[in-house]
Amino acid sequence: MNYQNHPVVGVRCANLVKRYGDVVAVDGLSFHVDRGECFGLLGPNGAGKTTTIEILEGLLEPDAGEVEILGLTWRAHERELRQRIGVQLQETQLADKLTVEETLRLFRSFYHRGRTIDELLRIVELESKRRSWVAKLSGGQKQRLAVACALAGDPDLLFMDEPTTGLDPQSRRQLWALLSHFREQGGTILLTTHYMDEAETLCDRVAIVDHGRVITEGTPRGLIASLGAPRVVTHQGTLEDVFVALTGRHLREE
Amino acid sequence: MKNDQPIDRGGASHPLVELALARLKEFAREPEAVFWAFIFPIIMSVTMAVAFPGSGTKPAVVGVEPGAGAAAVRAALAQAPGITVRDVPPGDEARALREGEVHLLVVPTEPPAYRFDPARDESRVARLLVDEALKKAAGRRDPWSAREEPLQVAGSRYVDWLIPGIVGLTIMGTSMWGIGFSIVQSRMRKLLKRLVASPMRRSEYLLAQVGGRMVLLAPEAGVPLLFGVFVLGMPIRGSLLSLSVVCLVGALAFGSLGLLLASRARTFEAISGLMNFAMVPMWILSGVFFSSSNFPAAMQPAIQALPLTALNNALRSIVLEGSPLRSVAGELAVLAAWGIGGFALALRIFRWR
Secondary structure, three states: OOOOOOOOOOEEEEEEEEEOOOEEEEEEEEEEEEHHHHEEEEEOOOOOHHHOOOOOOOOOOOOOOEEOOOOHHHHHHHHHHHHEEEEEEOOOOOOOOEEEEEEEHHHHOOOOOOHHOOOOOHHHHOOOOOOHHHHHHHHHHHHHHHHHHHHHHOOEEEEEEOOOOOOOHHHHHHHHHHHHHHHHHOOOEEEEEOOOHHHHHHHOOOEEEEEEEEEEEEEEEHHHHHHHHHHHHHHHOOHHHHHHHOOOOOOOOO | OOOOOOOOOOOOOHHHHHHHHHHHHHOOOOOOHHHHHHHHHHHHHHHHHHHHHOOOOOOEEEEOOOOHHHHHHHHHHHOOOOOOOOOOOOOOOHHHHHHHOEEEEEEOOOHHHHHHHHOOOOHHEEEEEEHHHHHOOOOOOOOOHHHHHHOOOOOOOOHHHHHHHHHHHHHHHHHHHHHHHHHHHHHOOOOOHHHHOOOHHHHHHHHHHHHHHHHHHHHHHHHHHHHHHHHOOOOOOOHHHHHHHHHHHHHHHHHHHHEEEEEEOHHHHHHHHHHHHHHHHHHHHHHOOOHHHOOOOHHHHHHHOHHHHHHHHHHHHHHHHOOOOOHHHHHHHHHHHHHHHHHHHHHHOOOOO
């Protein structure tokens, strides 16, 4: 099948492998995300989610495998892809001593088209914090600013690596609303999370990853149903039941 | 993405401008960084002003051991110019001499004896002055007295030679530390990684780091220069434009070297070590406090190729000799080579993660 500039392909990766010395972080991983879909990579800590998403973001070179983003490849179309995707990384700390507005101006200047600063501030509800230093923002506000930076170029595809880790429930819901809105506008999202409720709320399809491989893939509802009747008798089945059933252990070392 | 459409940055300026502005704002909002960038050259200059007060000379400080002739020796020394007699508690003379509280001790025997360390210049001077004073007091007749022509011309004193070196040192230090630390900080905060995940051009980021600092160059180089001119009376014989060009080229060269040193470092400890490793030899070799011609001829080609040597030589040539820009073309070429080479290498090996 010819995927070149195919309107349907959001993300496609096949047989991805990434090794760090003797450790195999990603071990023959494959999945695809359609345009307009919200796709979740689920997995315990150390499953290879971040390595995978960073390969897809063009920040890491895989040792083997194929990657196609919006029908294009990093090797041939890096400049165009950078203009068309939005990225939020797990550990980024934006500059403390710039204001919200200055941070957005900086990121917006890199894109050849996209939203205005005012629009971005409105979308992430940070208009009142426009002149505050990043250092003075709460965790949820910082994360919304990170999302605004990712949205600066009005991307077709958004990569979010654990977007709500460490946030309070209100902030999480605010961020979910933001991502849902982006998807309703026709955007494609690939996110990683280890919160099952997040995946159930946001994702059309999920892949559960462990030890660098996809264990199972499907819609949240379908995966819950596949667990079978006995569990559903006692309480409403959740994706968390699927997750624990498949990845086994409750406790994991980081 | 269609390339024929005009670029719309949503009200933001060119990335180079935004990156440089961001860098400057971050610096200006860091009170400690501002304090040290401007106070350091002032402290240096004030120290120099105290150490080299215009034309005055330091007197020889002399102690007299107790004894029968002590009073006569004291009286004779008190008359003599350039000698200060300091009272040293009995029994403490050896320590005072060792620690430099007195430059020389007179033992008032007949004839007297001098105790001093011949390895110290001020002690040798004190010996000559004391010897002259005591012999005159004892009735020596001089065959003649030489006419003295003390050097008072501004621009030929040590302090005049020193100030351009301090300017060079300041440009090197502030350019390299300023760039190196902010880059390592951005790397530690994973901000660099976030930036390269955007369409930002890597070369523009590095250019903006060096370029953004140029705004700070005027006060940083200006403070020691103004201090030299207005407090110490140093003349600036060359044109201010030539002087500015040399400062600018120097700052660009050291900014690039700062980038290069910071291109791989992941911690403040690592960058501090690298910075000191690069800069301390130049403090000594590049003719800041004493002329680099003191080093053996075999070392000269290497010393002359150092960027701080080139900067100091060019600054002195313009400030003290009034040379035109073209006569320091060689030095500017050395600086440009370091700047361009350093930048190109930094861009190649830079660690963005």
